[in-house]
Amino acid sequence: MKSIIFEKTGKPTEILKSTDVPMPEPGPNEVRVKVIAAPINPSDLMFVQNLYGIRPQLPSGAGFEGMGIVDALGEGVQMRMGMRVSFTSIGTWSEYAIAHHRSLIPVPDSMPDDIAAQLFVNPFTAYAMVQDAKVPEGGWLMLTAAGSAFGKMVIQLCKMRGINTIGTVRRDGLNEELKALGLTEVVNVETENLTARVKQITAGAGVNCVLDAVGGHTASEALKCLGRGGAMLIYGVLSMQNPTIDAGLLIFRELTVRGFWLTDWMRRVDSHTRQDVAQNVISLLASGAIQLPVEASYSLDQIAEAVDHADRHGRWGKILIKP
Template structure:
């Protein structure tokens, strides 16, 4: 079977290749999944470069989530083959992948494969972070990199909850689409002063929470946009640069800066919370109330083109790998 393998960390387009490997066999409490589609997320790109919280065991597969059909069961697994599931694992950019039975989410018939492929990482993170933000109806939440797939999910969730949103972008070509999804205000960081605009928008109060995926200068400026007692949740570092924070601002405004990693959040919360998130996310996606657009799909043999496309600025949808 074909699988995307890398033998050393590096630039994904240079080191990822489609390789013939033996068909894997599931161990105890595992299943084998025939993969239908898998997205390319920023976490996947970071993992391949050895910049993620989980380190690759080389040689390693790539891709963290996908949708597929269970075709073989390991010892102790009580389910049937032929089920369509969303799943997480390491190595989902492959014709077949091994997943622990706990990572499987049965996919409703109404949910298309392109949506089910993206069911976990972005939707669960967006839902959990909006919860974690603590912003109430009528309050203000700000998000950097608003045009990302994750940003679009947050915008839609906040609109449903009556939360006002400010999104930052670096170019204006997606502004109309973001406003149509429910973004209240948009700030172009290339042409506008972020803190000044936020002050104008919020009548000088600032925002209650910032969700930041960029780091670097963007995060440093976003901190200035927080109101008294505000919180910044950092879940990415797209700039690959650490921010520099004004300590005086943090002290006298009583600000909090926290990291957010879905893997740890899922471990930390109780099973009822995890189940609530899963049910709500599946319901929102199955009903079409939340949209997860796909811009392009590529085969395993086209992996270099796929990761280059995924890293391209100005995308309006997710890039999928389809074995």
């Protein structure tokens, strides 16, 4: 079978390749999944570059999530063969992948494959972060990199909850689409002064919370946009630069800055909370209430083109690998 393997860490376009490997067999508590589709997320590309919280054990597969059909069961697994499932593992960019049975989420018939492939990482992170942000109805939440798949999910969730949103962009090409999804205000950080615009938008009060994926200068400026008692949740560093933290702001506005990683959040919360998030996310996606657009799909043999496309600025949808 074909699988994307890398033997050293580095630039994804240069080191990822489709390789013929033996068919994997599931061990105890594991299943084998025939992969139908798997997304390319920023965390996948960070992992390949050895910049993620989980370090690759070389040689390593790539891809953290996907969807497919249960193809084989390991010892101790009671599950129906042929089920459509969303799953997480290391090495989902492959014709077949091994996953722990607890990582599987049954996919309802009403959910298309392209949506099911994106079920976990972005939707769960977005839902959990909006919960953690604790912005009241009528309050303001700001998100950087608003045009990302994650950003679009947050915008739609906030609209449902009556939360006002400010999104930062670097180009104006997606502004109308973001507004149609429910974004209240958009700020182009290349042409506008972020702190001045946010002060104007919020009548000087500032925002309740910032969800930041960019880091660097954008995050430093976004911190200044927080109102008294506000919080910044950092879940990515797309700029590959650390923000500059103004200690005076933290002290005199009583601000909070902390990181968010879905892996740790899933470990931290109780089973009831995890089930609640799963049920709500599945319901929203299956009903079409939340949209997860796909821009393009590639085969395993087109992996270099796929990761190059996924890393481009200005995308309007997710890039999928379809073995």
